[in-house]
Amino acid sequence: MERAIVLAASAIGAGLSMIAGIGPGIGQGYAAGKAAEAVGRQPEAKGDITSTMLFGCAVAESTGIYGLVVAMILLFANPLIGKL
Template identity: 60%
Template structure:
């Protein structure tokens, strides 16, 4: 049976935590792309129907807030992984 020293185990845990933090930050790319896509579609909708501007912008902002929350969660997880290991 192979036994590892506590220092090796700590190093492996720290490395895995940093890799997980990087993966969590990559998860923030999706909401950014989605929010940009939603803003572009809302701009097109306002151009086609200027009288519905208020409703379109309100709906767009609500959707961006909901999708942006996943990016914030991934940032919080990444910070937790980096500073709590």
């Protein structure tokens, strides 16, 4: 019974932790929009803008990735079951 509760709570927790994906989604969309604006203004700097944007996006993705890692820990390497 306790185990079932822990598993259910872990699954819910994993789902909730993926809410962290909202932040990077908004942030990366904003960055991509700005990059599109920049390319529109200066098409000759397209290569630089793209690489800078990808780098920034990948760094901004960290928070979302943390959420993903927490979700994966809860789903596939649950540390809470051992505490029962």
